[in-house]
Amino acid sequence: MKNAKEVVVEKSLMLIAFSAIFMLFLIAVFIFKEGSPLIFKIGLKNFILSAKWSPLEGQFGILAMIIGSLWITAGALVIGVPLGLGCAILLSEFLPRGITAFLKPTIELLAGIPSVVYGFIGVVVLVPFIRERFGGPGLSVLAGSIILGIMILPTIISISIDALQAVPRSYREGSLALGATQWQTISMVTLKAARSGILASIILGMGRAVGETMAVIMVAGNAVKIPNSIFNPARTLTTNIALEMGFATGDHRAALFATGVVLFVIIMILNILANYAFGKRK
């Protein structure tokens, strides 16, 4: 028999846990309730395959933002993945354990810097640099990609290190005992064995890049136009919501929620992929 105190504690913990999940569920329901009627009203095709966004005239096409998000996220991965993976390999395979034990938490701390600070550094340093070197407004896809590429480093590095260190020592020794050098062992055995964890780190980094708003607003220029070069300004799905939510009403407001629905679906897909990649490791 459980005593009364046990029962009370158990039930109240359950209540707290369920209310947290319930709130998330409510938010999801709310976004879909507010956003999806508009998608049905103007048609999914007109919503995501049209680049005409002029809310005052009732034009709600978010193709430019989808492409903006894709460009900036892809750019962030091009910058963040090689840097992050290289850093993870160095920390996990080459440096002594003591140094890694110190550096890894330090890198994880970078994830705690508010994104507005990254954006501010971008505006002050990166944007003028791009404007002077390459011309154009400086506020651009490239600036957004570089800032986001740096912002996703802690995610990629930290999870990749965990994946590499989870590779059994016997794989490495087995390979070395067969006359492989350290680099051959890493590239042909260790990375191969850790690939699902590394893939998961990249997908989670991608999720972070897709969802980031503040830093992108500050450096990417926010023009509603499909960018045709990395030096053009671009607007992403997230920044579209943040920029216009202050004055949107009626269908316009619904269109911003519908943008949120599209984002929600993208992030969900990325998370499912990441979970699948993680699951394969076990």
Add this chain to the structure above:
Amino acid sequence: MSKISVKKLDIFFGKTHALKNVTLDVSANKVLAAIGPAGSGKTTFLRSLNRLNDLNPDMRYTGKILLDGKNIYDEDVNPVELRRKVGMIFALPIPLPMSICENITYGPKLAGTKNRAELRELVEKSLEDSFLWDEVKDRLDDPAMKLSGGQQQRLCIARTLALKPDVILMDEPCSGLDPISTAKIEEAMTALKKEYTIIIVTNNTKQAARVGDNTAFFLMGELIEYGETGKMFTAPNDKRTEEYISGRFG
């Protein structure tokens, strides 16, 4: 002439003195069995022969290990090439995360063998020599992880043989295997010693008696006794050897 000649070898890991003043000769085409309780230094001894102890940054050593008269710790010896000549089988038979065939061609490819016909021949010969060919010949492209534990260990032997080593080191190769798999590996060992010199570390004194031509008994980092297996198991010189073999401690 002896194949390997260890002279006054001391090995330290940080402050731990893991191997104390070991001197011993290993004859070619014989099986040397190293026995002793856990922590006796027998595995450290084995891993010094292909310089796998070098991976531990805290390792220091004094003394010499001569392989065919050449000190393997000399500066002009490349440990990567040494490990092709002195192959090693581990206690946990973990194949590399590749197919059966790739596990075997991994080493030779890195050593520069590119000719496909040559590689295929090598795969077949190595698998035959490790008594595995008949069981896997129809599924060489399957992941090696799908094999049973005993098969995996024979695959690990095959991939070592594919490098055409002179010496094969085995670190408790049967510790995780059932008696039938163990018998197969012992059978392979007896066949292999015609071409190779084998050194096996084992926790199983009966296995040492079955496969070892010579036996070395280690205790607390020291080589207590070394000699012909038959003599060591019937009339050991040292009382501690007798006690260990008869199971009174360890």
